[in-house]
Amino acid sequence: MTILEQTLAAIRPADPDALAEARAHQDRLTKPRGALGVLEEVAVRLAGAAAVNPPPLPAPAALAIFAADHGVHAQGVSPWPQEVTVQMVGNFLAGGAVANAFAAQVGASVTVVDVGVAAELAPAPGLTHGKVAHGTADMSLGPAMTVEQAVAALETGITVARDLVAQGARCLVTGDMGIANTTASAALICAFTGRDPAEVTGRGTGVDDETLARKVEVVRRALRVNGLDGSSRSALETLAAVGGLEHAAIAGFLLGGAALRVPVILDGVIAGSAALAAAGLASDVVDHCVAGHRSAEPGHAVALAHLGLRPLVELELRLGEGTGGLLAHPLVCAAVRVMHEVATFDSAGVTDKEA
Numbered sequence: 001m002t003i004l005e006q007t008l009a010a011i012r013p014a015d016p017d018a019l020a021e022a023r024a025h026q027d028r029l030t031k032p033r034g035a036l037g038v039l040e041e042v043a044v045r046l047a048g049a050a051a052v053n054p055p056p057l058p059a060p061a062a063l064a065i066f067a068a069d070h071g072v073h074a075q076g077v078s079p080w081p082q083e084v085t086v087q088m089v090g091n092f093l094a095g096g097a098v099a100n101a102f103a104a105q106v107g108a109s110v111t112v113v114d115v116g117v118a119a120e121l122a123p124a125p126g127l128t129h130g131k132v133a134h135g136t137a138d139m140s141l142g143p144a145m146t147v148e149q150a151v152a153a154l155e156t157g158i159t160v161a162r163d164l165v166a167q168g169a170r171c172l173v174t175g176d177m178g179i180a181n182t183t184a185s186a187a188l189i190c191a192f193t194g195r196d197p198a199e200v201t202g203r204g205t206g207v208d209d210e211t212l213a214r215k216v217e218v219v220r221r222a223l224r225v226n227g228l229d230g231s232s233r234s235a236l237e238t239l240a241a242v243g244g245l246e247h248a249a250i251a252g253f254l255l256g257g258a259a260l261r262v263p264v265i266l267d268g269v270i271a272g273s274a275a276l277a278a279a280g281l282a283s284d285v286v287d288h289c290v291a292g293h294r295s296a297e298p299g300h301a302v303a304l305a306h307l308g309l310r311p312l313v314e315l316e317l318r319l320g321e322g323t324g325g326l327l328a329h330p331l332v333c334a335a336v337r338v339m340h341e342v343a344t345f346d347s348a349g350v351t352d353k354e355a
């Protein structure tokens with residue numbers, strides 16, 4: 001079996017016994033039932049994903065930033081030049097990006113993965129070489145990737161997840177860097193949810209009205225050229241046709257974490273669209289994902305609703321890199337810590353109104 005086949009075969013849905021035990025456990029803790037709101041559901045979901053209650057504390061966390069370039073950049077869909085992708089990789093490796101500051105704040109490690117940066121990158125500490133191609137082809141003219149390239153990038157993501165868990169990570173956080181990747185994200189979201197490009201295409205790094213209108217038409221053309229406007233293609237073909245190499249690698253990263261029952265916190269719209277592809281390959285992967293935040297990009301809310309995931313943080317972030325996922329990590333840890341440390345009505349001698 002290939003790494004991808006092995007991984008897909010290993011993914012299990014949330015364990016119903018652990019889910020039920022965790023729900024009952026929440027109701028015995030010294031707080032009014034439901035008082036921790038969304039955090040109660042997060043802890044219960046992690047128990048289901050781990051198949052044990054209480055679930056393991058999701059720490060330490062490891063951020064993987066998957067970097068790649070996009071042929072569709074040639075259509076004028078981003079105000080930023082393509083070389084910013086490789087320049088930001090240098091910034092991540094030097095510790096100078098927002099993702100580095102947030103990772104330091106929450107005690108997460110940072111790994112940068114070149115899965116498809118157009119420029120050559122010299123070996124450096126913290127950089128993983130997983131280059132599948134020097135960027136994708138222009139999806140508005142034909143498929144962005146071959147199916148073989150998409151599989152190679154998926155397997156890079158799986159391998160990165162496996163390596164980080166082997167090194168001790170107990171929570172994975174997705175990160176991305178790729179100028180023009182919000183265009184590919186919008187196309188993936190349309191293809192997987194059936195929504196119109198005008199509803200899900202956003203301003204990315206901050207495009208003006210004229211560029212936004214062009215971006216919507218580029219997404220529409222990419223869907224048409226690749227036969228994704230109505231007719232159904234497989235998840236893998238869809239990912240290859242309009243995804244980016246970082247989308248494929250992030251989808252693999254989610255599958256790799258899920259196969260090992262290690263939770264993965266999703267960052268923004270790039271991760272959300274990659275999760276749609278991962279769910280198309282193995283629907284149970286969603287049970288192992290936590291939506292870290294909701295980004296300002298309109299397609300992100302559409303993707304999360306389709307996946308049935310509720311974002312934890314809403315701060316109008318639209319940076320990527322894993323920044324929103326990292327900010328959610330302490331919340332996820334706090335939700336699980338409750339299950340380990342909070343007394344029950346019985347153990348603390350607190351009168352339960354239900355007793």
Ligand SMILES: O=C(O)c1ccc[n+]([C@@H]2O[C@H](COP(=O)([O-])O)[C@@H](O)[C@H]2O)c1
Binds near residue numbers: 177179182203318320
């Ligand atoms: O995470 C998000 O939701 C998000 C929203 C807008 C922009 N980004 C980041 O900005 C870059 C893509 O923006 P653009 O306008 O070039 O498509 C890419 O590096 C992403 O990490 C990320």
Ligand SMILES: Cc1cc2nc[nH]c2cc1C
Binds near residue numbers: 084178320321
């Ligand atoms: C400067 C810059 C930093 C980023 N980080 C993620 N995407 C980005 C896009 C730009 C343009």
